Amino acid sequence: MFIFLSSIVYSFPHQERILDQDVTSVLSFRPNTIWRHAANLSFFSGQSYQLNYSQHQEIKQVGYSSVSEVLGLGVSYHQNGDQRWWNTTTALSIPFSPKFGAGLVWGWHHPGSSTERYDSFSTADLSLSFRPFSFLGFSAGTRNLGSSHPDVSTEYYSGLGLRTFSGALALGADWTMKDNENRYEGTLTLQPISGLEIRVFGNSTGSWGGGLHLTNSLGYFGGSYHPDQQQINYVQRVPNGRATLSKNKLVSFSLRSSYSYQPSNLLFQKSGMSYLDILHQIHEAAIAQDVQTIVFRIPRLQLSYAQLQEIAQEIQHARNTGKEVVVYxxxxxxxxxxxxxxxxxxxLMHPAANFSVVGIFSERMYLRGFLDLIGVTPEVVRRxxxxxxxxxxxxxxxxxxxxEQTQERLSSLFSRICSTIAKNRNIDTKKVQDYIDQAPYTAQESKEIGFIDGLHYPDELEDLFDEWFDSPQKIDNYGRKTFDDGWEQQPEIAVLYASGMIVSGSSQDPGLFGGINMVGSQTLIKQIEKSQKDDNIKAVVLRVDSPGGSAFASEEIWRALQLLKKEKPLIISMGGVAASGGYYIAAAGDRIFAEPTTVTGSIGVYIxxxxxxxxxxxxxxxxENFSMxxxxxxxxxxxxxxSSExxxxxxxxxxxxRLFKTRVADGRSLTPQxxxxxxxxxVWSGEAAKTQKLVDEMGGIYEAILHAKLKSGIKSTKEIQIRTFSGTQDRSLPLTQMVQQSISNQQTSIFTQISKELAPLTRDTIWAVLPYYEYLQ
Incomplete structure (x- = not known):
């Protein structure tokens, strides 16, 4: 069975249909089962609540159900004269793939009467759903396994569903066997206009029925008629966990200092929210018509300037649509x-904090003196x-x-910072530079010179916002969820990440005690190959935030990207740094997007x-050496x-x-000269790289995704899904190995820091890596 919005509305005893139209309709109001076909939860996206009332001859039934993603809960009450019957159920689905799912339902049944209680009992339902195409679906399952009640026997069923014209016409055929008796049922559903559905159905016993319902994005109300049964059904969909009809919403984001592109999967570490997750939430709030105000609470940030520009673009978008944006x-x-x-x-800022906008500062460590001290002589060949x-x-x-290149890059970055602040705060650029040269300031001084608008303690903010914005409805974070019935899969854009130093083998994350990310060629290549083979993925966006690494591993990844590129559009989104080996793999893209502050280029190698x-x-x-x-x-x-060596x-x-330059020349249509x-x-900034034809457009990851959608031929009005591949490692590790691996990255001294951070660079291989991997304050 495939569940859609109207199954309960049109249900009558002993009925199961392939074309039912909402996952909340898995609630059935007959004694021998409550939840129907939980495998369909695998196809459901969103959250719904349902209230139902039905009457079949003298039997009255009322029930409530709640469904969120792969989990469902339900309760129903039945009355037939003096007989009373309570049912409670829990449903769980297992989504094996976007097209195939399994489900398990555990039900508790509590029969009785006004004067007597009977023994309670439990049942289990198992189900499978398969939707190979947007127009075709199959289902099979069994209900009431383990029943100890003589009137509640095991059933077996299967079904077939066909949909055409994007669901405007649907046909369903179902078979059910109970107590060695077979029953067949057919269903015809028509949607003549958006929001109106008409349905007729009948079965092999001669029973028939029909109904209609009205629906929109927030809910559903309808009814059905059968000679022996009438029903009324209401479904409330929840596109946003805190959404109401209020048009005066204040959305608050409490940003963290940094976000990973892929949440960690190590022991004791929460997966948390990824960078793309928070960027998407901000984007949704920026474009939402019912949001009037957005508040950001931010700490000291460790995001790259490129990431800051991506978030800033969403803030600017919000302001362009008339929203008020406040940062504390x-x-x-x-x-x-x-x-x-x-x-x-x-x-706004804290009254006791300091205003330490003192410019940008880069600090590097040189180890030659230390190496001489311990008797180590470095030997280098470079280009x-x-x-x-x-x-x-x-x-x-x-x-x-x-x-030369450092001063040029820092000068460009500092100039952009000053000009941006000057434009946003309506202050002369030269004055901004002078103020920064005289920093730091106290909080009060920063307000007096016009850098800060208000000084407030955190506990004062709620009352302040009520005063400023007329008691708005407050929402923490924001993000609308679309509802997916699983029939017609939306086209997908895969977003892959190359974040960290590029090495051969499997990817590694920093571990419990810190370190650096490793982009393993094997791990990333597997993700590239999955994206290439999946027909529902129409294009790929590769987010590169890497200083480079192994030249060989970069070539491995480049080759996999070339094979992908022959079949699907490949768009590159550069983050804070996409240099050396990071640019090596980026050169494979059909189009490259970067932010002006992106660090890129560094086309060269060394050993x-x-x-x-x-x-x-x-x-x-x-x-003592021996050699042949x-x-x-x-x-x-x-x-x-x-000398020969x-x-x-x-x-x-x-x-x-030479090979590196060839990859760049071929990818960017440049001559060797x-x-x-x-x-x-x-090294070049993203802005300078565009002038040098190393980058195509200034823009962030959203611009890259939109361009991928355009290049893949997806209509601009068509919704898309973003597919990411979670986790950095391509295999599971035993508990002891995960702990040992994490502890091995602990930095307990300056020598440990040096050896751990620079260990990859001391291997006997050719490296394409950025001259420095610095943190700019």
Missing amino acids: INGDVDTKSYFLASFANKI SAYKSSPEQFTHTQSSPASQ NRFQLDKLYNLLGIGV GNHAGIYGKSQGWT REKMEHLVEDAY EVEAIAQGR
């Missing part, structure tokens, strides 16, 4: 938090001058080329190793490269650099 900064105000807050109508990542091992300070002979001598360790082959010791660490390394690095001019390991 709880704690000291830093540059990132104020950059985001400047897009709001009003900015080219701007590929300064190995300088952290070979230098005590940055090279002139590194200083490094550490010569440890002096350290061994210092520690009194003797090393002129270059057998090329990856050894007890002695330096010979260095020549081989130069050749390998040059070849990897044009690529070399913008390569050499040089």
Whole structure:
């Protein structure tokens, strides 16, 4: 059976139909079963409540049910003269795939009369639903398993449903066997206009019936007629957990300092809300017609400037539609938090906090002196001058080329921050720069110079908003849910993530005690292949927020993306950083979106190793080498490269650099000369990268998704679903291994920090990685 909105409305005793029209109609009002075909919960999206009253001859029935996603609860009461009967049920579905689901119902039955109670008993229902196409569905199952009541016997059933013209015409055929008796039933449903449904049905016993109902996005009301039975049914749908008819809504978001692209799946860590989740909630509030005010409570933010710009675009969108946006900064105000807050109508802060918008600050660590101290000699081959990542091992300070590109990038970022604040706060840009140069300020001083609109304690905000916005209805977070009946699957856009350092093998998350994300080529390739094979996925958006990593792993991912690209549009969305190996894989896209503050480029490679002979001598360790082959010791660490070995390394690095540039030239339709001019390991901002033809458009992940929808041929008015692949690891780990893995990332000293963070860069492989992976304050 496939459940739609009107099954109870048109139900009569011993009836089960394939074309029933809402998951809440799994509540049946006859003694031998309450919940009907729970497998259909697998196809349901949203939340509903249902109230039903029916009368069949002298039998009166009333019931209530509630369904949310894959779980349902119901209770019903039946009266037949002196007989009384209570039923309560719990339904659970198992969604094996978007097209196939199974269900389990456990029912408790409490028969009795006004003068006597009978023994209660329980039953179980099992069901399967399969919808291979938008026009065809099958179902099968059994009801009342384990019944101990003589009048409640086990039933078996199956059904077939056909829908045409987007559900305007539907046909259903069902078979039921009970007590060795077969019954057949047919159903015809017509929807002549939107919101009106007419249905007629009959079965092999000669029974017939019909009815109609009216429905909209918020609910349903209808009735049915049968010679022996009449019913009235009401269903309330809930598109938003706190939505009411009020048009004066104030939506409040309490942002966290950072959000993962994919929630962690490690032990003791909550999965939480992903970055795309919170961005979508903000977007929904920004476009909602019933929302008048949006309030953000923000701490010190660790999001990238590119992510801040994506959130800021939604704030600007809200303001453009006439909404009032207020930001309350709880704690000291830093540059990132104020950059985001400047897009709001009003900015509030804590009276005792400091205004510490002092600009941007980058700090790097160079280990050459430390390595000399312990007798370790780094050896590096790189392409080219701007590929300064190995300088952290070979230098005590940055090279002139590194200083040049760093100053250029920070200057561009600082200029954008100042001009954005000036525009949003209606202050001259030069004055903004002067104010920042004189920071930090007290809270009162920041208000006097016009950076802050009000100083308030957190406990004062509720009364303040009531005064400002005429006692609005307050909602924490926001997000409308669409209702999916499971018949016609909406086309999907897959959003994949390459967030962290690119390595071969499986992805790794930071663990319990911190560290860095690892984008495993095997993990990401499996997700790419799944997206390629799934016919309902029409396009793929790859979100790249990576400084790069292994050149080989980047090539592996690039190849998988190329195969995907032959069949489906591939759109790239760059986050805070998509550089070196991150740009390597991004070059495979049909179109690349970036924010102006994105760090990208760094087209170059290097290989490094550490010569440890002096350290061994210092520690009194003797090393004896035996080799067969002129270059057998090329990856050894007890002695330096010979001239021949260095020549081989130069050749390998040059070849990897050539391949990298080829990937860029082919992906971006550039000549080799044009690529070399913008390569050499040089880092570009997203804005500059667009000028250099490394990026196509300025925009965030929403713009990338909309472009993917356009390129895949989906109509602009058609709703889409976003498919993500949860978890970073492609396999489960035993409990002891998960704990051991997490503890191994604990940073308990400066030496541990250095060794853990830089360990991937010390392997004997060719790296395409950003010259630095810094945190800008």
